[in-house]
Amino acid sequence: MAREIAKAYEPQQIEPRWAEFWVKEALFKADPNAEKHGKVFSIVIPPPNVTGSLHIGHMLDHTEIDILTRWHRMRGYNTLYLPGMDHAGISTQRVVVRQLAEQGIDYRKLGREEFEKRVWQWKDESGGAILRQMRQIGESCDWSREKFTLSPELSRVVREVFVRLYEENLIYRGHYLTNWCPVCLTVLSDLEVLHEERQGHLWHIKYPVAGTQEFLVVATTRPETMLGDTAVAVHPEDERYEHLVGKKALLPLMNREIPIIADEMVDREFGTGAVKITPAHDPNDFEAGRRHHLQEIDIMTDDGHMNAAAGAYAGLERFEARKKIVEDLKAQGLLEKVSEHTHAIALCERSKTIVEPRASTQWFCKMKPLAEPAIAAVERGEIHIVPDNRREEYFNWMRNIRDWTLSRQLWWGHRIPAWYCQEHQHVTVARETPVKCSTCGSQNLTQDPDVLDTWFSSGLWPFSTLGWPEATPDYKTYYPTSLLITAYDILFFWVARMIMLGIHFTKQVPFRAVYLHSLVRTASGEKMSKSSGTGLDPVVLNQRYGTDAMRFCLASMAAPGTDIVLSDDRLAGARNFANKIWNAARFLFMNLDKFEQGGTTLEELAAPEVRAKAPYAFNGGVPLVDGWLFARLADTVALVNNALANYRFHEAAQGVYQFFWGDFCDWYIEWVKPELQNVDRERAAVAWKNLFAAFDAALRLLHPLMPFLTEELWHQLPQRPGTKSIALDTYPEPRPDWKNAAALEQFALVQEVTVALRNIRAEMTVDAKKKLAAEFSSADGKTRSVIESNCEGIVRLAMLSELKISAGHLPQAGGIVRSTSQFNVRIAHSAEVVDIAAEKLRLRKEIEGLEKAIASKEKQLGDATFRSRAPEKIVRGMEATLTEQKLELQKLRKRLDELDKAA
């Protein structure tokens, strides 16, 4: 049975073949009876980029999610993804608006309905593109229009939730100061505003006091807002200004009389100690305005220009207006001075323009009543946040939570289910479009033009997608979900809100655990993000290195706590590992041909039931190397299971890497090579059976991390009729009969001896192909017998012609000796191929290190307090090591001595 396998692993030939399968079969059809045994694993997937392209940062979520889902699936859990495919929000709207603008179309002229149609059209195209890309990189994702947040089903849920919150008085409409983005043309929630330190100016402006010759000097960073001033405030106990309180100031440029008031909020130390009050354009001033019943004058248009209230400055852009105002003030001699001033400015997260604080009427959600149960749930451990330190961040934010501005002045999103009657502006909030005003009965209603914040509907995701408020089978089985994985930067936007809304509406937590992973950065350290376009393209990386390599690389770097810096070197390393697996498989199948010529088939050697019974014995005992390999496998399985259970992906990756490459390839395969060709066909058959069993277990072990490669190779092994995928097979469990401490210890000795002999070889300047005679000695009979029975392998792997075993001393002269406390090995050779000076140097260095170690240990062991306080185990261990080290030191000194004498 010849198998055509290319020399190097070529992911392009394999991955597209399997991608379709993942999506359709492997993960969504779990064991239907699993939930009866309480084995259910459901996971919430963060929504990918809505702007039409994938990026690597997003791939980390999906890699981790996919690893865990496959792992659970193989362990018999009923698994479910809750695919999050879309946010309804401003990013989407901006993309489409831009596209329309490029075609010369003003979206506002299109009208709302037509605009929505265009967005859907774009989403079908770009969403379909995402799907194709995701399949290309092997992501399992159920992408369908039905799952969009804006689908009719989910829209109904959003409306239901809004109405319920309104009825509970948790949603209210209010006139407040909000963050306004003049580019996005909408309000922003506090979370959507970034702060940045910038060098700015502090303008000191003289306001004449009415009826006097005096001036009151105020300091401001935003002079243009003075057009909307309705007061000047000073501290009530400030003697400098005491006499002015109650008088009027004359607002320059506008010639408007405004009151001079006293308010505690004023900091006497800052600036001049006098503050201009602009209630419509500053948060502090807004509060002050309320306290003193001041008029609010909004001086700006939506897009950041001065409006009619700005008098002569109407029509000017806000920063143009600032310039002009400063010039005019200067011309009138009212600008006292300008000083440098660094301050934090507020920027719109998306457009990076300076946010304008503006008083307006918006919908808000009261957060305190929602936050309290959400805090308690995490405190009680009903939701487990990993890593731990993020818990504190969560608590901090939740305890200082402020009301949430829900409404957005956009066209793309869930429309707010509120209607106003033309006559009295009464508000009617309803699940279905109302026919008359609930207050006055007017039939002249118009719906609120605004939509809800993206995160409002996203916050409902874990239950809205499962059929809530109906108690559907999905909802009953999968809710609360097991886990949410996402990057930590989204904790407040999404995670916290899911928790709050989930608990409020379902009386249950939405997920049992939240794993917050690191951010992926580019080699230059930039944070990869959707909106800034700094992400690497996973499809390109996929083509270059392969999906499995990319996944493995991400997993191996995903240690919690620190950010991931992705580099070509690292990816290449993972690619090399994939290739190593590929070539190990190639070896298995290629050499099998030789064996098969004798009439035995692959089916007989590697059938699933045959593999299940390994390790096989020969001549009444399992060969040492097989016992060792399966013991190592058992350890690795335990390590990987434990690592994945604790979201320690890097440990899992490192564990399988070490096992497959270090143990399986470097030692096991090399060791059993001759046995596979053994003329004793019974011996050969045992070797093959064990090899296939080990390989099969290794593939299953690797599968969650490298699904495509393992799938392909697994299909080359004989399988039971009807089996479809390795993903539906079982995950290796550490079987008790695999544990074998003796084999671990004995083979470690064999390895140590082999390495010591190779080391001597490498020190000698001899032809690499020349086989050398070597000697082994040990005072311990057991040690000698282990080496004796594994002599052949050592001779072969250390390139020897023979290995003599004895109990006596091995002289240094005429060769090189290596020794441990347990044994000595020696390769004899003529003096000219040995660099005596280098050997002496090496010996001295080793002696020095040992002396240091021995001294520190002797000191510690000589300390009575140490002996009385340290655990017995530690003391005993140290004593044993000390004895060994002393013996080694003795041997080293003797060798050095011999060399000195010879010279």
Place this chain on the structure above:
RNA sequence: GGGCGACUAGCUCAGUUGGUUAGAGCGCUCCCCUCACACGGGAGAGGUCAAAGGUUCAAGUCCUUUGUCGCCCACCA
């Protein structure tokens, strides 16, 4: 202004509750194109764990201070 994180080999990073000579990958040096694999094999070199102090029988690991870098939060005009 508050809070958090990082600082370990030339580079990128591991190091779970403090415990016996601190690990990996890449890079580097030397030897090998040995019939699975040069995306490979073999053997090495390389670290006073950012600095100082403290707790302890014992500190990379816990505490304090300092330095450098990064992140998040915050209405001081």
